[in-house]
Amino acid sequence: MAALISKPEKIIFIRRDNIGDLVCTTPAIRAVRETFPQARLSILVNTYNAEVIANHPDIDRVYIFQKPKHARNRRRFAVLWENFRLFQAIRREKYDVALGCGMYNRTLSHYTFFTGARKRIGYCRGNQGRGFYNVPLTEAPAPEHEVVKVFRLLEPLGISGLPGDLFLVPEAAELARFAAFTAARPRDKDKPLLAVAISARIKNNRWPLAKFATLIEGILARRQVRVLLLWAPGSEKSPTYPGDDEAAAVLVHRFRDRVMAYPTPTLSALVAALFGVDMAVTLDTGALHIAAAAKKPLVALMNPDKALVWYPWHTAGQVVVSPGRVADIPVEEVLDAVNRMIAAFGA
Numbered sequence: 001m002a003a004l005i006s007k008p009e010k011i012i013f014i015r016r017d018n019i020g021d022l023v024c025t026t027p028a029i030r031a032v033r034e035t036f037p038q039a040r041l042s043i044l045v046n047t048y049n050a051e052v053i054a055n056h057p058d059i060d061r062v063y064i065f066q067k068p069k070h071a072r073n074r075r076r077f078a079v080l081w082e083n084f085r086l087f088q089a090i091r092r093e094k095y096d097v098a099l100g101c102g103m104y105n106r107t108l109s110h111y112t113f114f115t116g117a118r119k120r121i122g123y124c125r126g127n128q129g130r131g132f133y134n135v136p137l138t139e140a141p142a143p144e145h146e147v148v149k150v151f152r153l154l155e156p157l158g159i160s161g162l163p164g165d166l167f168l169v170p171e172a173a174e175l176a177r178f179a180a181f182t183a184a185r186p187r188d189k190d191k192p193l194l195a196v197a198i199s200a201r202i203k204n205n206r207w208p209l210a211k212f213a214t215l216i217e218g219i220l221a222r223r224q225v226r227v228l229l230l231w232a233p234g235s236e237k238s239p240t241y242p243g244d245d246e247a248a249a250v251l252v253h254r255f256r257d258r259v260m261a262y263p264t265p266t267l268s269a270l271v272a273a274l275f276g277v278d279m280a281v282t283l284d285t286g287a288l289h290i291a292a293a294a295k296k297p298l299v300a301l302m303n304p305d306k307a308l309v310w311y312p313w314h315t316a317g318q319v320v321v322s323p324g325r326v327a328d329i330p331v332e333e334v335l336d337a338v339n340r341m342i343a344a345f346g347a
Helices: 019-023 026-035 076-092 106-114 146-157 172-183 209-221 245-258 267-276 286-293 304-310 331-345
Strands: 010-014 040-046 061-065 097-100 119-124 135-138 193-197 226-230 279-283 298-302 317-321
Touching: 010 026, 010 106, 019 286, 026 040, 026 146, 061 076, 076 106, 097 106, 097 146, 106 119, 119 146, 135 146, 146 304, 172 267, 193 209, 193 267, 209 226, 209 245, 209 331, 226 245, 226 267, 267 286, 279 286, 279 331, 286 298, 298 304, 298 331, 304 317, 317 331
Parallel strands: 010 040, 010 097, 040 061, 097 119, 119 135, 193 226, 193 279, 279 298, 298 317
Antiparallel strands: none
């Protein structure tokens, strides 16, 4: 496809969804920066995922909006009014290009349109979205990785080929905090550090706590690695951001000093922890893609259909699936994959 705009001066990415989706956008961001080094690159994200992109060197400006469902203590009108004012500020910048990142979504097409950009690129579904994107693209008929899907949006800018690696920059202060945490626990410090991340926001992506306990017991029995427990902070009863403090407490009580439990009250803390470990076990969630961005070997527990689109990108990842739910994946299969990962690491 011939480039519609040869030298755009201002480009904005729209990424309104979750952490992993945003991480999977970073190869496209890097490619645009390399192709148009003098352009002003911006991104619109939400309060839930913004922290993961805060230190990205290719982004000149980050716009942050709030979803009303994430603002339960505020009036809906006040949140919508703030978002309206944010789009007014974006429109005043007069962007040359806006990229609606991800599969077709009605709200995404509206947000891309609201930027007022001269060229608005995004995926349509039939006639849906064509009134909002003036450079409409058609989704591939076969499943493709989210990284590839987003990267194909760059074709109207004359950018093609294969996407590169995921790219994140952890905060130096959080890296130092994690290093201090592990240094204060010198037991078996010569052994690799394996993170086990137990949280998943989507119910169908979760694995039972009892299975995690059995998995960790099996890992510890071989005495080859240290285990670091990671989880989403907060109570499972939180209506806005449910966490796994209760589940983590059960595992901490069971294993006591045999595992290291690292609280990650912020997204930056989670990023630093996954950059600081040697390998990881994760569910199908943002932690998977953060670990992939850190180029860590990992074992991912996923549903078969999700594995076609969200598998670990450009890292030594093994995917363990079940024909049913993630919850149905046997512990033995996960433990076998972990043991293979540890052996390949050289532990």
